[in-house]
Amino acid sequence: MYRRSIKTRVRLESSLSLIVATLIFGMFAITDYYLLGLSREYYLLIAMRSVVVGLCLFLALIIARRGSYSRIWLHAMPLWILATGIILIVPLRPESLSTQITAVVVATMAFYLLIPNLLTVVTFASLYLSIGFLISAVLFAELAPVDTLRLALLLVMTNVVGFCALLRLESLQRKQFALLHEARDKNRQLLKEIAHRKSLEEQLRMVAERDALTGLNSRSHFMKRAKALLQNSRSEKVPFSLFMIDVDHFKSINDTWGHSHGDWVLARVSEVCTHALRPTDVIGRFGGEEFVVALPDTGPDDALIVAERLKTKVAELPLMEEMSEMRLSVTIGIAIAHDEDVDLQALISRADESLYVGKRDGRNRVVICRQGMEEG
Numbered sequence: 315m316y317r318r319s320i321k322t323r324v325r326l327e328s329s330l331s332l333i334v335a336t337l338i339f340g341m342f343a344i345t346d347y348y349l350l351g352l353s354r355e356y357y358l359l360i361a362m363r364s365v366v367v368g369l370c371l372f373l374a375l376i377i378a379r380r381g382s383y384s385r386i387w388l389h390a391m392p393l394w395i396l397a398t399g400i401i402l403i404v405p406l407r408p409e410s411l412s413t414q415i416t417a418v419v420v421a422t423m424a425f426y427l428l429i430p431n432l433l434t435v436v437t438f439a440s441l442y443l444s445i446g447f448l449i450s451a452v453l454f455a456e457l458a459p460v461d462t463l464r465l466a467l468l469l470v471m472t473n474v475v476g477f478c479a480l481l482r483l484e485s486l487q488r489k490q491f492a493l494l495h496e497a498r499d500k501n502r503q504l505l506k507e508i509a510h511r512k513s514l515e516e517q518l519r520m521v522a523e524r525d526a527l528t529g530l531n532s533r534s535h536f537m538k539r540a541k542a543l544l545q546n547s548r549s550e551k552v553p554f555s556l557f558m559i560d561v562d563h564f565k566s567i568n569d570t571w572g573h574s575h576g577d578w579v580l581a582r583v584s585e586v587c588t589h590a591l592r593p594t595d596v597i598g599r600f601g602g603e604e605f606v607v608a609l610p611d612t613g614p615d616d617a618l619i620v621a622e623r624l625k626t627k628v629a630e631l632p633l634m635e636e637m638s639e640m641r642l643s644v645t646i647g648i649a650i651a652h653d654e655d656v657d658l659q660a661l662i663s664r665a666d667e668s669l670y671v672g673k674r675d676g677r678n679r680v681v682i683c684r685q686g687m688e689e690g
Contacts (some may be wrong), residue, residue: 315491315495316487316488316491316492319491321382323430324430325377325378325379325382326378327430328374328377328378328389328429328430328431329374329375329377329378330374331424331428331429331430332370332371332373332374332377332392332429333371333374334428335370335396335421335424335428335429336366336367336370336371336374336392336396337367339363339366339367339370339396339399339400340363340364340366340367342363342417343359343360343363345410345413346359346360346363346407349407349409349410350407355406355407358406359403359406359407362399362402362403362406363399365399366395366396366398366399369392369395370392370395370396373388373391373392373395374392376388377389377392386432386435389431389432389435390431390435390438390439392429393425393429393431393435393436393439394439394442396421397421397425397439397440397442397443397446398446400414400417400418400421400443400447401443401446401447401450402450403417404447404450404451404454404455405450405453405454408454408455408456409455411451411455411457414447415465415468418443418444418447418469418472419468419469419472421443422440422443422444422469422472422473422476423472423475423476425439425440425443425476426440426476426477426479426480427476427479427480427483433477433480433481433484436476436480437473437477440473440476440477441473444469444470444472444473447469448462448465448466448469451465522534522535523535525598525599527577527580527581527599528580528581528584528599529584530584530588530597530598530599530605531596531597531598531599532598532599533598533599533600533601533606535598536596536597536598536599536600536606536608537598537658539596539608540556540596540598540606540608540658541658543596543608543610544608544610544651544657544658544661546610547610547611547651550611552610552611553611553612553613553614553650553651553652554608554609554610554611554612554650554651554661555608555609555612555613555614555616555617555648555649555650555651556606556607556608556609556648556649556651556658556661556662556664556665557605557606557607557609557617557620557621557624557646557647557648557665558600558604558605558606558646558647558648558649558662558665558666558668558669559583559587559604559605559606559607559624559644559645559646559669560603560604560605560644560645560646560647560669560673561579561580561583561603561604561642561643561644562642562643562644562645562673562677562678563643563677564576564579564602564603567579567637567640571634571636571637575634575636575637576603578634579633579642580599580603582631583605583628583631583642583644584597584599584605586624586627586628586631587605587607587624587627587628589627590620590623590624590627591607591609591620591624592609594610594611595607595608595609595610596608606662606665613650614648614650614682617648617650617682618648618680618682621646621648621680621682622680624644624646625643625644625646625678625679625680628642628643628644629641629642629643629678643677643678644678645669645672645673645677645678645679645680645681646669646672646679646680646681647664647665647666647667647668647669647670647671647672647681647682647683648665648668648680648681648682648683649661649662649664649665649668649682649683650682650683664683665683667683668681668682668683669681
């Protein structure tokens with residue numbers, strides 16, 4: 315995962331650093347000219363440097379397009395080519411060994427820290443450069459044993475420092491990636507937890523606001539919405555009506571056909587009422603077989619029309635086959651709030667009184683209460 319995450323960055327950085335290192339290697343041809351002049355060794359150095367520069371630039375372009383740590387050889391080849399070029403300078407320019415030692419140290423550190431690569435690839439390329447340079451120095455520059463030992467210790471120290479530095483750098487980068495990945499996982503888990511909690515909150519809200527059987531507003535949620543509608547009606551000085559609806563003979567339905575049939579009747583009645591009301595009206599299940607409806611901007615005459623329509627729709631409701639002998643009906647009590655100072659609970663009490671007047675007088679009727687006087 316770490317290698318995949320740095321794949322694009324490694325391509326670009328490897329390509330750019332190789333181009334820079336190769337061009338610096340090629341620019342030393344100027345030094346060759348000042349030291350050797352137009353000699354046979356100079357032309358050999360120019361040819362060698364040209365081959366090294368050409369191959370490394372070609373590989374840098376390939377790495378920029380297809381570079382990947384899965385192709386280790388592709389990233390290793392430029393280092394080995396550069397190392398070979400540096401080693402070949404010794405037999406062609408042995409008198410400049412002291413300058414070349416500095417170049418080898420710089421090149422070794424560049425292998426470890428400048429050119430992005432795997433630690434194993436860099437280590438083998440750097441060891442090849444150091445050993446090859448040491449052997450070439452002994453063979454072609456006639457290096458004394460003491461100087462050979464000093465050079466060997468310098469190259470060993472350079473490789474140890476470069477190896478430890480790259481190892482520490484890779485370790486820190488991997489730890490950073492692991493921490494970043496862990497943080498992302500925790501963030502994803504946190505987002506999932508937040509989404510889950512929001513879902514639970516929404517479910518709890520639905521449970522609190524909706525009646526499970528009918529899908530209508532629960533009693534508490536209806537009271538909250540109806541209070542807001544009543545307050546708005548007072549502010550705008552428009553009439554406000556409230557219905558109390560009771561399913562007639564509901565107990566006998568439960569006793570005769572069971573509670574499942576009773577629940578079915580309540581669900582169907584709630585559907586009929588919902589479809590017969592306006593979008594601005596609010597209906598809720600008040601309890602048992604009772605429903606309550608708030609009708610803003612509705613006066614007595616309009617309230618009677620709506621209530622009669624509800625009563626008719628319920629009577630026309632098709633029932634189950636085993637209940638076909640029964641005729642379903644509802645009794646509706648209406649209370650009207652004009653601009654007087656009346657609260658919702660008092661309005662519900664008036665509608666409830668009208669409802670019981672209707673039930674006492676034979677059910678299947680609409681009764682309206684106007685400030686304490688009932689009319690059927």
